[in-house]
Amino acid sequence: MARNDHLLSVGNEALAPMTATMASLTAQIDQLTEVADARSSARLATLKTRMENFIASVTMVGQVKAGKSSIVNILAGHPGLLPSDVNPWTSVVTTLNINTRPPGDTKAKFTFFEQEEWDNLMVGGGRLGELANRAGADDEMEDIRRQIAEMKAKSEERLGKHFDLILGQSHQYDHFDEELIQRYVCLGDEDDPDIDPKTGRFADVTKSAELYMDIPQYPIALKLCDTPGVNDTFMVREQITLRSLRGSEVCVVVLAASQALTTMDMALMRIIAQFENRQIILFVNRIDELSDPVNQVPEIRDRIQDTLKQNNIDTNTSVVFGSALWAEAALTGNPDILTEESRQALNTFYLAAGFGDQAASLDKIWALSGLPDLLLAMNERIAEGAGARLMDRVRHRARNIASQIRATAVAKNLSEGEGVARDLDGVSPEEAIKTVSAEYEKKAAELTNALRDKVLERLKSAEDNFVKRATDSLIAHLEKNGEQGTWQYDPAGLRTLQKAAYFSFARAMRKDAGALYATAAADVEALYHKILGNHLGEFSIEAPIVPRVPPPLGIGRTIALDLQSTWWRRWWQRRKGFEAYAADYTRLIASEANSITKDIEENQIAAVLENVRAILTDFLREQKETLLSISSSADKNPGQTAAAMAGLQPQKSKDEILGDILKDLSNEAA
Template identity: 40%
Template sequence: MQDASASARPEAARPEARHPDLLGDGLDGFAPVAERLATLRAALADLGRVGDATAARGALRLSAQLDALEPSVTFIGQVKAGKTSLINAMLGWPDLLPADVNPWTSVVTSLHLAPAPQTRAGEARFRFFDREEWARLVEKGGRLGELASRAGAEDDLDKVRRQVERMREKSQGRLGRRFELLLGQEHRYSAFDLGLVERYVCLGDDFDDEEDGADARFEAAGRFADITKSADLQVDHAAMPMRLCLRDTPGVNDTFLMREQITIGAIRDSRLCVLVLSAHQALSSVDMALIRLIATVKARDVVIFVNRIDELSDPVPQVAEIRASIRATLKAQNGPVDAPILFGSAVWAAHALSGTLPDLPEGSRRALQRLARERFQGGEDPQTQLRGVWDMSGLPALYRTIAERLNDGAGREVLDRIARSTANLARSIGAAQGTALPAGARPTVDRATLEAQIAAIAHRAEEALARVIDREQTEFRTRLERSHRSFLDRATAALIAHLETQGEGTVWTYEPTGLRMLLRSACQLFGTRMQAAARGVLDELARDIAAVYRNALGLDGAFTVEAPDPPRIGPPVDIARTIALDVKGSWWRRWWTRRRGHGAFAADFHAMIRDETLPILDALRHDHAERVRADLMATLAGFVDDQREIVEALTRKDEVAPDALDVALRRQARQDRLQAIESAMTTMLKEAA
């Protein structure tokens, strides 16, 4: 890791938007989440004050989890669909990120937004590809090189290798002796501006060697772009009511399929995916890879935004036509047909924010006027009504949709988990407080005994959960392998039937959609069964722990402990990886024409498709399944850790002397406050449900 020197750090960039107040029309959608956050913060602050030192530590730990809450939204889409311009406009900062990025750029840029009194650019971190990732690209030509190699497409493979070699030479020319040293490293800055970001995410021209130009070349645009893998930018934002991460990804249709893998990783790490399309080429055939990506994500976690409607000649009828076309394409390709489809223009948004509507191009102005006549029924010219233009840009609707999804999804799950932990802590301490009796009359609570009982229950639960996971993973692997064999058998049979009826002179293709549907169904069943089984284990664990507390404190049967919800199962995005059957290029025809005889066709095809699809199966039965295991075990372990804190709090309660009326009164006030905290958390959970 490297920190940039202080002299190289730019001054914090300031937003150029003259009307950032427009962001209020959209960001208001986050109010429910922000209100729940505020309620939780207040409850935890109260709990820290009315409890003992152990309760205060528990409240502090839960508060830290609240502070760390940062739902992420990944933007994917066509190259030149305007993803970056859209994100800039969403921030109210039209020139924050470079929008005219070279299509070769493979950088995922994550914008970490945090509420603040004023908007400013904060820290920046840029990570480079490590040696293994770079070697895989250089030696094998990335995923496309591997694919071409398996397909025997020597001409295409040579072409890929020449392109990789040219990229490597240019990178080494730009970076010189620094090239090898930078792989696997990262650069950090205390602030950033557009110029700094351009060094890492925009590919520039070749640089001339000048006698004293080394430092200038080091600072030039695109200097590190070939080897930069990700950029993390911290932005303090006055209009944001909560933390949020917007993740800008590269287009997926690149020469080496490197960006596809990078984008798959970004979607896996996010709960919500926004597919950005251009109004001129919405879901064209070149973007079937995008449909494959979003088909692995639940429709509830996908939003489709059609950008650049400012370039349509007559947006009112054309928007309706585009929406119908997208729905039809999604249905035909087994995509998320119920995903919301929004329309807008980052250009309109940027001009509204900057107060430069008179500078709109003539065609864009006409499109805006036609849409305004339809939307506002002939009202005042929207160019004099910034909020009207802002509304027609689609950004308020996009932000509100994102907020609605987060409130029902990732944000709600985290807040519910913390609310349950807070309620459990308040309930348990309150129960112990309520049993406070004069010395000698109070049930003896021995910490060592209580901890041993909790540990034994937790151990049984861990073993039970491990057995459940092992059983479901075994069945999951069996279903995946059965689906794989079935697909290979059907595809090979279809090939032989084609050869027998059409002969070898007619090129045959076969769609892999059936395989993806089978694998997706297996993953959905695995996730459903895992969550149901885990919920049973967690509910039993909570009941057993509640029984221990009741026995230790002499409580009645009404005392309960809230079990945590099982974590969500992430989308199986590896299913979307491009395989040989997805590529309908010239090399497939050459593969076909080089075979002779039915046996050679069948054997070669079966071997190639098997080898192409095995990495997907491996990723599902190992990586995907192990992520599920790790998340479930972490949920159980976190719940048990909560109980250990409660045990410590329970066993440190002071007894009340018979004549200490003032102490008893203070204790009653604490009891009332603990009950109020528990009640508030219970109400919050019911309202969220």
């Protein structure tokens, strides 16, 4: 267990401005609530709940045995919690929900594959089977089916009568420990005599594991996701890793120092290349295994930078070097766990860091482990990313709610005196409000359809362009070399074109949706003025914030063209003549290119466009409710309104309080 869990607090300084802003916003929302009506109070309570429920998502990716689970265990303050020597068959995403409210008394939840998902793997061979089938690799498909049959037979033998009953189900516990977790996420040694046949081993059919824990050293809630390595036989891990990365704020790529170059394989590079630079942190683990860490670390850093550059990844990406073993020694207060080689490497680093030749302190070992730098980098990205976006949205909504409260108060005062003046060109407030809402819902539908059509047209153009260039290159190769040898066309160009199309869509969406939101806000603000005349004073309704466009992770998924195997030699051998080569290859690469486009459309573009519509719909609904309430206040009995307000007036007028709060909210935004 962690005896020195206070070390986990290192790096919290990066979150201090964010947590201070949260506290300030909470206080201002409380002030607003004191002068708000019931409807606005409920909206303000929702804003507070949104801040209270803020969870930062961090996902760890890498290859098998790079040390991801060891790092996650350290970050969880619980060395040894997750198995760090996972059998290659295991494809389980394990999520640590830190400082979050668990459902009921649940502390651990293990979810199994649905029957359809299991059948897809068993019958079709998963993604690898899909690719092999598309490429016409019949021999490989037969090999895949044989391996899957062996896997299924072992699973049924291990689970017995439980096998058919657990698919699509989940197991929940009010506790967890290492032994329980290993039953679900690690197969272990099949010859282990300690395996309990009554409980079985569920890792073959476990889809995900969720654990709930509290770590008071972290000032925020954290969702820490440990993904399987991406280099598995059936590419199940790559699919699961991509699914986990969607929505993640920070991607920590864990590499082993002794294999830092080889572990940066193409599958991994394709995935992380889709992220924004500030979302990626490379953690080079196991520097304690290097023979000369002081000199080797700079060399490894330079080579990693070269690798990033070659793969069009920003070389300013953070690279942190460290050792999970050193971190565990510091956290547990037990340096005896270090091997002699690890101890020597630590001493070398200790002297190079200028700490002198005195006995190594646990705090300094922790500093050299790289974990403080990793925590600081994670927290910086959380604060400037998801944290900043949340604060902007809450502050923006609070200002609009304050404006709505002011308009409601003005309407009530007018209803008690001269009455509400309406200048709506002869139509009722209800009709005017309904007309504006319907108009912008229609415009939103037209805009999202136009954005979708345009990006799909550009993606299709990227496909066609790539297919033509690849086919032309193939024909040129055949004309020069005949039917001898093999040939393959790098799909990197396709991904470049698809990424350009996606980011063009993102720019167009931000511009066009922003313009639509702005005109909608202006028209809604005009309705307030038409209903309440010139009694509002300084008053504004702000446009909704345009949604963020997530990175196009689907572009990084493996396609058949990426695979270097015997497939291609056999593929060429089965074809005779230039026309057969060109026609068949064109069909293959067209289907492969289209598979990426389909993934981007279904999992990224559709979600973004639905968000564009939903944000505008929510904005219009909220404003419509307030405007209808203001309109109906003119029909209320003035005496009743005055009685309802009696004794509730604060020392400062409501308008003065609202003015002060709006001023504070605007100053913070600046």
